[in-house]
Amino acid sequence: MCVLKEKTKKETKRIEWIDSARGVAFLMVIYSHLMYVNEELMYYFFPVFLTTFFFVSGYLFKNTLSFKQLVEQRVRTLLLPFLIFGLPLIFSQSILTFKVQDPLTQRLIDFFLQIRGRNDGLWFIAALFVMNFPFYFLIKYAKRTKILLAISLALFLLSTMYNHYLKLPALPWHIQFIGYGCFYMALGYLYKQYENKLVFLGKKGIPILMLFFYVLILFVRQNYTSSPPLSFCGSYYIFDALGITCLGITAIVYLLKHVNRGGLLVFVGANSLCYFALHGKVYQVFQVLIIEKMFVKYSIEHTIQIDFFLGIGLTFLVAIILILPIMFINKYMPIILGKGFKLK
Numbered sequence: 001m002c003v004l005k006e007k008t009k010k011e012t013k014r015i016e017w018i019d020s021a022r023g024v025a026f027l028m029v030i031y032s033h034l035m036y037v038n039e040e041l042m043y044y045f046f047p048v049f050l051t052t053f054f055f056v057s058g059y060l061f062k063n064t065l066s067f068k069q070l071v072e073q074r075v076r077t078l079l080l081p082f083l084i085f086g087l088p089l090i091f092s093q094s095i096l097t098f099k100v101q102d103p104l105t106q107r108l109i110d111f112f113l114q115i116r117g118r119n120d121g122l123w124f125i126a127a128l129f130v131m132n133f134p135f136y137f138l139i140k141y142a143k144r145t146k147i148l149l150a151i152s153l154a155l156f157l158l159s160t161m162y163n164h165y166l167k168l169p170a171l172p173w174h175i176q177f178i179g180y181g182c183f184y185m186a187l188g189y190l191y192k193q194y195e196n197k198l199v200f201l202g203k204k205g206i207p208i209l210m211l212f213f214y215v216l217i218l219f220v221r222q223n224y225t226s227s228p229p230l231s232f233c234g235s236y237y238i239f240d241a242l243g244i245t246c247l248g249i250t251a252i253v254y255l256l257k258h259v260n261r262g263g264l265l266v267f268v269g270a271n272s273l274c275y276f277a278l279h280g281k282v283y284q285v286f287q288v289l290i291i292e293k294m295f296v297k298y299s300i301e302h303t304i305q306i307d308f309f310l311g312i313g314l315t316f317l318v319a320i321i322l323i324l325p326i327m328f329i330n331k332y333m334p335i336i337l338g339k340g341f342k343l344k
Helices: 016-033 039-045 051-060 067-091 093-097 104-113 123-141 145-165 172-202 206-224 238-257 263-270 272-297 304-321 323-332
Strands: 002-004 341-343
Touching: 016 039, 016 051, 016 238, 016 263, 016 272, 016 304, 039 206, 051 123, 051 172, 051 238, 067 104, 067 123, 067 272, 067 341, 123 145, 123 172, 123 272, 145 172, 145 238, 172 206, 172 238, 206 238, 263 272, 263 304, 272 304, 272 323, 304 323
Parallel strands: none
Antiparallel strands: 002 341
């Protein structure tokens, strides 16, 4: 049963640098999904654009919640939006993606099984929902910093073993990724505990220096080694992957904490769940119905330069176009985002 709460005048205070960090990460997500994506540029995005979301989730995680409260909150704010946004997309998939899809029954089975790569367009929301529960027990019983780091690193290594070395099949609800999510959530959670002691990282151009070394290391790695791209799932080179990813996240956090943050970044980050659910169909319309038809009509060939500007431009265009629909949802249909009520 749902019980509506009375609206309070005092709104929940948002942390602007966190919304900006999620905004930057989600613009990378939009760009990564486009047909105009530049793989060389994505090489620099892969280590940080999903891990940032888990880092932020760990930072915001409330260790005062009981397990029952956690379940209620995550079902309301993650699982229900996942179902409310996901099911209509499954039913309308053939129309909105302009492709022949699997039979509806199979798409529904895949949607509820949530096995990576099988009709799992909203996989990230499902994965984040699942990872909250092992993380709850992790911080409840591993109260010391060293123990928390050791256990979360062990979980990371287990996921790496499962995915990279043993190459075992994907599991329902993305359970094979739990170790990665818990590790980066633990880093965010611990960062919050020691944030005041790490203020030196934001001084005297240190964030810019960190970003410089992040780009330099990846440049060397990309052009002078045979190492595969890094991602949320790391790579065979475990500590290399961890070091580069942590350097990138730290650079993003401190740059955004000490620069003037744009309104678009904050808006995208504050509404990342809506963007995750809606952005795909918007860019599909532009790619298939507008841009590609213009290329055919005027006999234009795709080049690296044209696709680069198309990709960057379409990324920001999608972000801007969705502002009004998302504002409408927030104002008139907040219930689909899990706002304004509690489950009982």
